[in-house]
Amino acid sequence: MLPTDLLPVATQITTLIGNSQKILVAAHLRPDGDATGSVSGMVKSLLKAGKTVDAALLDGVPERFAFVFPQIELIRQPIIDSDHDLILILDSGDESRTGFTFNRDREKTCLVNIDHHASNTMFGDINYVDTGASSACEMVAALLHHAELPFDSEVALSLMLGLVTDSRSFQNEGLRHTAHLAAAKILQTGVDTSPILNMLNSGxxxxxxxxxxxxxxxxxxxxxxxxxxxxxxxxxxxxxxxxxxxxxxxxxxxxxxxxxxxxxxxxxxxxxxxxxxxxxxxxxxxxxxxxxxxxxxxxxxxxxxxxxxxxxxxxxxxxxxxxxxxxxxxxxxxxxx
CATH class of the missing domain: 3.10.310.30 (Diaminopimelate Epimerase; Chain A, domain 1)
Structure with missing residues (x-):
């Protein structure tokens, strides 16, 4: 699922995750399906991998997407004094789009930017930016697969939410084949997608x-x-x-x-x-x-x-x-x- 040119940075992030125990995952203000899905999917996978995980969404989880989010307490104060080993910012073209100020020791805490927006400012210490991807959820699916991190039906439900909503149900012009490869990987878990379909069609x-x-x-x-x-x-x-x-x-x-x-x-x-x-x-x-x-x-x-x-x-x-x-x-x- 990963484009060849992004394999080195994906491998670098895989190593960072493996060497980190306390990880913070955040996304942009007014989270949509992709921000909610990518954060929740990443958080679920990291928790299943035995990591200590914090999630930060300044505006909280929209009620209509709450069914994918794990039962963890969200960080919502605008200034975060981070003692994390790693910060993953998802689906945000710029750090300011999160609404947070991350106070961190740059020698200790690496900030990774994972995004698909063409307007991304490359704000991370490490930038995993794929402007051809349909969604941040497609990118997270590819990264979890590459890193051999937990990828079960609970993780898959979160990632399918963002994949479907950000691609407009796979109708966006110029949609790359990797979106369908990510969907195949997600469906291989046996995930029940009916909650997403119900939310979209009768929610x-x-x-x-x-x-x-x-x-x-x-x-x-x-x-x-x-x-x-x-x-x-x-x-x-x-x-x-x-x-x-x-x-x-x-x-x-x-x-x-x-x-x-x-x-x-x-x-x-x-x-x-x-x-x-x-x-x-x-x-x-x-x-x-x-x-x-x-x-x-x-x-x-x-x-x-x-x-x-x-x-x-x-x-x-x-x-x-x-x-x-x-x-x-x-x-x-x-x-x-």
Missing amino acids: KAEADLRVQGFGLSNFRLSCNNHLASLVVRHSDLTRLNAAFGNVFGSGLFNQLLSMSDTYASVVIFEREDGMSFCEFRSRGGIDVKEVAVAMGGGGHVPASGCSRAVKIDELAEEAIKLMTRQVETFFAGQKNT
């Missing part, structure tokens, strides 16, 4: 659907219908008896791309504390990562995001302006080829 809350209905009634099209945009204010969520998390549960980010002429979308929404967020999606090769990075975020060519402590109208104006330029430039280039 929505009423408020998720109300937000979805609001979005489908209020999005706007521009750029000859190639760009869909939607603004969801906190006041809208309050009126719908919904919360910030229901925006993620609504499925709107990808659903706006289901129209035949629409190749890019941006959803701008706000949290109750005034923090504003953008989620960008695309198909057909439009690079939304460039827009996200320009706005202080990051991600992948077809799926990226950013957040800022600014008013939602300000962020929306900038995001729609940049996305409009990105879409118009893309289609102008198509006409010239």
Whole structure:
């Protein structure tokens, strides 16, 4: 499952894990299925290998993904005074994306960056970055297999969650064959994937659907219908008896791309504390990562995001302006080829 060029760094990490007893595993803020799945899968495997393991997710485990997470106490304070032998940061393009400050003795504690985002800043002492991987869970599956660490059905359930959600059920454009090899390895454990399927197909809350209905009634099209945009204010969520998390549960980010002429979308929404967020999606090769990075975020060519402590109208104006330029430039280039 491992690309040949990553074998040396994977072997280096394998040795580090073998020589470490106390290990910390962390991932990014507002964890999605891939962050939750990769952390929980890694933690489960390391615990089964007899390691002492801590897990850190500043925003906690989303309720809809809690079924994969082991019964351990999460570290959630923003400053971690680490006495660990090893820190593994998963699915994070930059150390700051975790929301944590890791105070560590760099001579004692090695920090390993395991990620698949093209915008990764190579912040680790060791960087295992594979931008062709479908997900961090694919990378963790390959690493556990390479290291011959425990890989049973409990570990597999966690890793399948991230593999399915981050690949959009294996529908992402340019999906590499290694995603399917990881899935095969996972399924060989005999894992029961029905909890994941139930969560995806019948696990929505009423408020998720109300937000979805609001979005489908209020999005706007521009750029000859190639760009869909939607603004969801906190006041809208309050009126719908919904919360910030229901925006993620609504499925709107990808659903706006289901129209035949629409190749890019941006959803701008706000949290109750005034923090504003953008989620960008695309198909057909439009690079939304460039827009996200320009706005202080990051991600992948077809799926990226950013957040800022600014008013939602300000962020929306900038995001729609940049996305409009990105879409118009893309289609102008198509006409010239």
